[in-house]
Amino acid sequence: MSRIGKNPVSIPEGVTVAVNDNTITVKGKLGELQQEFSEVSVRVEGNEVIVDRESDNKSSKAKHGLYRSLINNMVIGVSEGFTKQLELVGVGYRASNQEQKLDIAIGFSHNIVIDLAPEVKVETISEKGKNPIIKLSSYDKQLVSQVAAKIRSFRRPEPYKGKGVKYVGEYIRRKAGKSA
Numbered sequence: 001m002s003r004i005g006k007n008p009v010s011i012p013e014g015v016t017v018a019v020n021d022n023t024i025t026v027k028g029k030l031g032e033l034q035q036e037f038s039e040v041s042v043r044v045e046g047n048e049v050i051v052d053r054e055s056d057n058k059s060s061k062a063k064h065g066l067y068r069s070l071i072n073n074m075v076i077g078v079s080e081g082f083t084k085q086l087e088l089v090g091v092g093y094r095a096s097n098q099e100q101k102l103d104i105a106i107g108f109s110h111n112i113v114i115d116l117a118p119e120v121k122v123e124t125i126s127e128k129g130k131n132p133i134i135k136l137s138s139y140d141k142q143l144v145s146q147v148a149a150k151i152r153s154f155r156r157p158e159p160y161k162g163k164g165v166k167y168v169g170e171y172i173r174r175k176a177g178k179s180a
Helices: 058-079 141-153
Strands: 016-020 023-027 032-036 040-045 048-053 082-089 094-098 101-105 112-115 121-125 133-138 164-167
Touching (some): 048 058, 094 121, 133 141, 141 164
Antiparallel strands (some): 016 023, 023 032, 082 164, 094 101, 101 112
């Protein structure tokens, strides 16, 4: 049995969970999320959500832990939310935002302007002498991680000088340069 799948998901105060056919809906103070599921059964008992397998085939075993993790992320998201922070490392790298438009300058001949989804809140922090930081927050973990990965993909950190867009706290494995 899946070690992750057999753990129940506890429901905190202010969060409601409803299961209809093959869809689970989680509502909280930050928003509402829905997830369809298959090959597992989901039930709400008291203040816990329990995920059970319907059969012991390989696909069902794989989805058991997956859907439990997705439901757990939904419950945490609508009650607390998720935050990703990106750091721009490099001379002249800048970031600014106007509501849902993020404008970043990361060494190309033009600035990159990104229109973000309304569910994602963006904040840019620029302090003198420190690298600019882009702070993304949302109740949907999948969406905020996807947006952060998209921004990081414009200029990944390179291994020689470490310049690029990296997550705050991410370790960049460095390489030695040319030896004379």
